[in-house]
Each structure stands twice: as structure tokens, then as C-alpha cells.
Amino acid sequence: MEVFQTSAALKKYLFQQRCSGKIIGFVPTMGALHEGHLSLLEAAQRTTDCTVCSIFVNPTQFNNSTDLAKYPRTLEADRALLEAAGCDVLFCPDEQEIYPDQGLLRLDFGPLEQRMEGAYRPGHFHGVGLVVAKLLHKVSPDKAFFGQKDLQQFRIVAQLVRDLSFDVQLEMVPIQREAHGLAMSSRNRRLTPEQRHEAGQLYATLQRAAARVFELPLPQLHRMVEEQLSASPSIRLEYFEVVDAHTLEPVQDVHQAEALALCLAAYVGEVRLIDNVLMEEK
Ligand code: PAF
Numbered sequence: 001m002e003v004f005q006t007s008a009a010l011k012k013y014l015f016q017q018r019c020s021g022k023i024i025g026f027v028p029t030m031g032a033l034h035e036g037h038l039s040l041l042e043a044a045q046r047t048t049d050c051t052v053c054s055i056f057v058n059p060t061q062f063n064n065s066t067d068l069a070k071y072p073r074t075l076e077a078d079r080a081l082l083e084a085a086g087c088d089v090l091f092c093p094d095e096q097e098i099y100p101d102q103g104l105l106r107l108d109f110g111p112l113e114q115r116m117e118g119a120y121r122p123g124h125f126h127g128v129g130l131v132v133a134k135l136l137h138k139v140s141p142d143k144a145f146f147g148q149k150d151l152q153q154f155r156i157v158a159q160l161v162r163d164l165s166f167d168v169q170l171e172m173v174p175i176q177r178e179a180h181g182l183a184m185s186s187r188n189r190r191l192t193p194e195q196r197h198e199a200g201q202l203y204a205t206l207q208r209a210a211a212r213v214f215e216l217p218l219p220q221l222h223r224m225v226e227e228q229l230s231a232s233p234s235i236r237l238e239y240f241e242v243v244d245a246h247t248l249e250p251v252q253d254v255h256q257a258e259a260l261a262l263c264l265a266a267y268v269g270e271v272r273l274i275d276n277v278l279m280e281e282k
Helices: 007-019 033-048 066-070 073-084 116-122 124-139 146-161 188-190 194-210 220-230
Strands: 003-004 024-029 050-055 089-091 143-147 169-173 237-245 260-269 272-279
Touching: 003 033, 003 194, 007 050, 007 089, 007 124, 024 033, 024 124, 024 220, 033 050, 033 089, 050 124, 066 124, 066 220, 089 124, 116 146, 116 237, 116 260, 124 237, 143 146, 146 169, 146 260, 146 272, 188 220, 188 272, 194 237, 194 260, 194 272, 220 237
Parallel strands: 003 089, 024 050, 024 143, 050 089, 143 169
Antiparallel strands: 237 260, 260 272
16 A cells, blocks of 8 residues: 655555556545445446555644644554555545645535534534635546445535535545444544443434324424433434535425435534434435
């Protein structure tokens, strides 16, 4: 696996790959890699010839400095994992490489970021959009792979790609789950074994809600989710939303939407987790 810290060295290498006809696949990450990331890499390996994974803990997308400080940083283990998984290129820039100066640009994704993560994490999607745009410029991939767990992020990145005419095809890769259903996340390693077990309730509750979404009125569905999660002492629900899976607008009538997404965010102890289930065409 080739490892680059600078954009110049990365670009030079990828230029040669492109000249020899290779299709470049890109998996951007913030490290602390797990099976979920490896499934993104596998998806990239299936349809591209040269896979690039980036590891950069992006400060501009953290609206909470404690969260940024506590974000796990495990570069050596990540590097070994990627190497074993057959990744071709690791790009691990430092902060100076990505943000040589403060910059003035502010990204605003309008209605796409006014709910859910955007509402609870002000400025988060500005930071995501900024770093993804910078990384897309540096890697110039043919395809880029993002996880369904961050559904709103995927829609935001798709908008960014459209609005700024990036010539890249995006693919959303399904959520990978632990045995008891917890969506894989780098944050899971901050949970105690008991909290990790309890956190399985997030998916269990989403599944129960999905089973009844066409039968219960929405306010009752919301109450059901709130009640079920409040039975777990370490879980504090932040939001539960039933939205159109494409526009992420809240649905008024679930029978009208072509595809639904049931999304939630909750604290398990001090760790904030998100999850969702997609319900494509009924
Ligand atoms: O999903 C993530 O890990 C991050 O938000 C991303 C896309 C790598 C941008 O920092």
C-alpha cells in the first residue's frame, strides 16, 4: 500500500495510475476503522482498479470540542487494517495540508441541513462539505463511497457534487451492524460493554417502528419510540424522524412517499450515536 501525507505526492501517483487507464475509487474516513469502513473499501474494490482511503479527523465538522478531543485516533492500527484489506493508497494528511489557512468560505445546504444532524450540530455540514470538496479535488476519483449510516451526509455530499459539478459518481453502502444490531461506528469503542449491549435497542426500536409505520398515526409512532427507548437507563433520545428517503423532508402521509427513512440520534451514556432504516418502495 502506498502511503502519502502530502497532496502533491498523492496527485503525482494518481496521475500515473489514471494514465495507465485505472479507475480510481475513493473512501474518505476519519480513521478508527471498523468493518463498516472495510465494507466501503470492498464496494470500491468491486468496481474500481485503484482504491484510495483517506484518514483525516476533520476539525471543522465538530461543533463540540470535547467530541473532537475524544475522537479515537488509531493511525497505525488503521494502516495495518487497510494494508491487510488490500487498499492501494492511504492518504493521511495533517491539518496544515488540508487547512493551510483559515479560509472564508461558508457552505450552507439550505433545507437539507435544517433538520436532524444539521439542526443538532450547527456548522457540522459546512465542515463536512468543505473537507469532502477539498478531498475530491486532491484525489479526483471516478467513484466515491459513503455509508448509509450517515444518510443526511450522503444527501449533502450528493448536493455538493451536483452544485460544484464534481465529475464523480457516488455510491451509498448499506450499514454494517454488530451481532445485536448496533450500527458500526468509530464512536462505539467509547461505550462500556453494558452500554454497547443497551445500544442494540436503537436498531431494535427502529425495526419495531418500521414494522408499524404504515399502521400507526405518526404522533403515536413517535410516542412508541420514545417510550421504548426510555426503558433503557443509559439511552437519551435526541430525535426520531420519519422522512422522505430522498429529500429528507418530514413526511405528513407515509402512504404518499416513494421511499421512507426512519432516522434517530441518541446519547448512550456520553456517546452520541445515529442510525436509520430505509424503506424503499412499498
Ligand atoms: O463520514 C465521515 O467519516 C466523515 O464525515 C468524512 C466524510 C470522512 C468527512 O470528514
